[in-house]
Amino acid sequence: MRIMVINGPNLNLLGQREPGVYGHQTLAWIEDHLRGLGAGLGLEVECRQSNHEGELVDLVQRAGRECQGVVLNAGAYTHTSIALRDAVAGIATPVVEVHLSNPAAREPFRHVSYLSGVCAGCISGFGWQSYALALLWFARRTEGGPGPVVAEGQRI
Numbered sequence: 001m002r003i004m005v006i007n008g009p010n011l012n013l014l015g016q017r018e019p020g021v022y023g024h025q026t027l028a029w030i031e032d033h034l035r036g037l038g039a040g041l042g043l044e045v046e047c048r049q050s051n052h053e054g055e056l057v058d059l060v061q062r063a064g065r066e067c068q069g070v071v072l073n074a075g076a077y078t079h080t081s082i083a084l085r086d087a088v089a090g091i092a093t094p095v096v097e098v099h100l101s102n103p104a105a106r107e108p109f110r111h112v113s114y115l116s117g118v119c120a121g122c123i124s125g126f127g128w129q130s131y132a133l134a135l136l137w138f139a140r141r142t143e144g145g146p147g148p149v150v151a152e153g154q155r156i
């Protein structure tokens with residue numbers, strides 16, 4: 001099962017960008033961990049990042065053709081992009097919206113998500129582990145059993 005993890009604008013700066021809000025981990029570190037966690041769960045994890053709305057639309061469309069799941073942190077486009085919402089609505093592949101921070105506990109303009117209504121669900125507020133939890137959902141969903149099998153040594 002192939003999962004695309006898509007990160008939007010400014011998330012390439014994780015580690016240096018407002019670490020009090022987003023944590024100290026870099027995007028490269030998070031992506032490495034997700035690939036490792038995914039391998040332990042039987043998921044092939046492809047990670048992509050773009051600062052550009054149209055590129056994110058292209059990535060969602062490609063994931064719709066090539067992947068069985070999408071983990072999407074659209075950054076600020078979460079709160080502004082009808083184009084991205086339409087892209088998510090336009091694919092059959094389930095999309096989980098994730099955020100490192102908890103937008104509901106932040107400024108009012110972050111309380112609206114254009115994506116939530118077309119996503120399978122939303123996981124926010126758990127730092128990099130928001131992504132890990134989304135992967136666990138995909139793994140469990142396909143196993144249909146009591147819970148995901150996590151490889152020894154994997155941190156969740």
Ligand code: DQA
Nearest residue numbers: 073075076099100101103110
């Ligand atoms: C974010 C929350 C957004 O409001 C913000 O614009 C981001 C990051 C998060 O992961 O917490 O860029 O998506």
